[in-house]
Amino acid sequence: MALDPGEIAALAAAAFAGAVIFGITGFGAGLVTVPFATHFVPLPFALALFVLMDLANSARIGFENPKNAVKSEWTRMVPMIVVGTVTGVTLLVNLPRGAATFALGVFVLLFSLYSLLRNPDTHRIVSSRWAWFAGFTGGITSTIFGAGGPPYAMYLSQRGLSKEQYRATLGLATLTSISIRTLAFLATGALLDPKVWLYAMFVVPAGLAGLWAASHLFRRLSREGLMRAVAFMLLASGASLILRALA
Numbered sequence: 001m002a003l004d005p006g007e008i009a010a011l012a013a014a015a016f017a018g019a020v021i022f023g024i025t026g027f028g029a030g031l032v033t034v035p036f037a038t039h040f041v042p043l044p045f046a047l048a049l050f051v052l053m054d055l056a057n058s059a060r061i062g063f064e065n066p067k068n069a070v071k072s073e074w075t076r077m078v079p080m081i082v083v084g085t086v087t088g089v090t091l092l093v094n095l096p097r098g099a100a101t102f103a104l105g106v107f108v109l110l111f112s113l114y115s116l117l118r119n120p121d122t123h124r125i126v127s128s129r130w131a132w133f134a135g136f137t138g139g140i141t142s143t144i145f146g147a148g149g150p151p152y153a154m155y156l157s158q159r160g161l162s163k164e165q166y167r168a169t170l171g172l173a174t175l176t177s178i179s180i181r182t183l184a185f186l187a188t189g190a191l192l193d194p195k196v197w198l199y200a201m202f203v204v205p206a207g208l209a210g211l212w213a214a215s216h217l218f219r220r221l222s223r224e225g226l227m228r229a230v231a232f233m234l235l236a237s238g239a240s241l242i243l244r245a246l247a
Contacts, residue, residue, distance in 0.1 A: 007040050008199060012206035015053050019207040022057055023214020025233045026170035027149020029054060029207075031240050048191050052200045053207040054178045060211055061167070062175035068168035070161060076128060077135030077152065077173050084139020085180050091144060102245035108150050109238030115157070115231035126158040138177060143184070148177040150237050153230050167218070 014036040018029035030050065037046035134155035142148025152173040156166050185191045 003198060008202050010040055011037055011049070011199060012202050015050070015203045015206040016210040016213075018050075019053070019057055019210025020214045020217075021233065022054075023061065023211040024218055025149075025153070025230050026061065026167055027147070027153055027174060027233070029057065030147050031233075031237055035240070045193070045196065048185055048193065048196045049199055049203060051178065051182050051185055052191075052196070053204050055175075055182050056204050057207050057211055058171060058175040058178045060208065061171035064171065065164065065168050066172070068162075068164040069172050070159075070165050070169045073128070073131060073156065073159065073161075073169050074172045074176075076131035077138070077155075078176055080132045080135030081139040081142075081148075081173070081176050082180065084136040085143050085177070085184075086139075087136070088140040088143025089184070091140060098245045102242055105238045105241030105243075105245060107238070108154075108234050108241065111154055112231050112234035112238055115234070116228070124158060125160045126155070128159075130155050130158075135173075138173070139180075142177040142181055147237065147241075148181075149174055150234055152177075153234065157230055163218075163222070 014033045018032035021032060022029035033050045033053070034043075034046050037050065041049070134151045138148040138151040141151060149170070152170055156170050156173075161169065182191075191197075
């Protein structure tokens with residue numbers, strides 16, 4: 001099987017950049033990797049390839065410091081992540097994807113603007129009941145858009161967690177989402193292409209290298225700095241979803 005060195009280099013570079021963003025904010029790698037990768041490989045191939053990188057990265061973050069994770073927050077979200085994923089499969093078949101993408105993009109964009117413009121001295125704590133909505137919504141968006149992180153990030157960023165607790169808890173939620181998505185790819189046969197695994201031999205290590213770089217940046221960020229980074233990532237996420245819907 002012939003491999004394209006230029007193609008591999010481009011995909012590995014995208015993996016590194018996406019992993020740096022994921023390592024700092026806890027989500028958002030797919031917003032970098034998949035759109036860029038589709039300039040070189042078909043979308044189904046890109047999704048299958050980067051779900052392997054996402055799984056490795058989320059496992060690395062999720063199990064990095066599990067003692068920092070707030071288990072009660074995670075366990076509240078997990079059942080609804082499963083329900084949301086099952087619902088997402090149904091919606092993927094029946095709903096106009098463009099309209100759903102646009103609506104989600106507007107919601108994420110407005111929330112990011114609120115996070116950036118609100119008084120930083122005001123730390124509003126939302127009810128833990130929002131965990132069910134976050135888990136359900138994240139399960140749906142993970143399935144339909146390959147991006148379950150924003151709903152989890154929105155919820156956890158409003159729970160008054162330290163940056164270490166936030167990162168560890170979000171890592172576990174993301175790992176749960178991506179694991180379920182990986183099982184779906186296995187069930188549909190998308191991961192049976194040998195070329196996916198060959199390319200993953202280069203892409204996955206590049207992603208892990210990006211996580212290593214992000215860990216050094218993460219230590220230098222304050223909690224407020226991290227929350228602002230999350231808000232900017234959500235801003236980019238919302239704009240990206242809106243542009244994708246309009247296109």
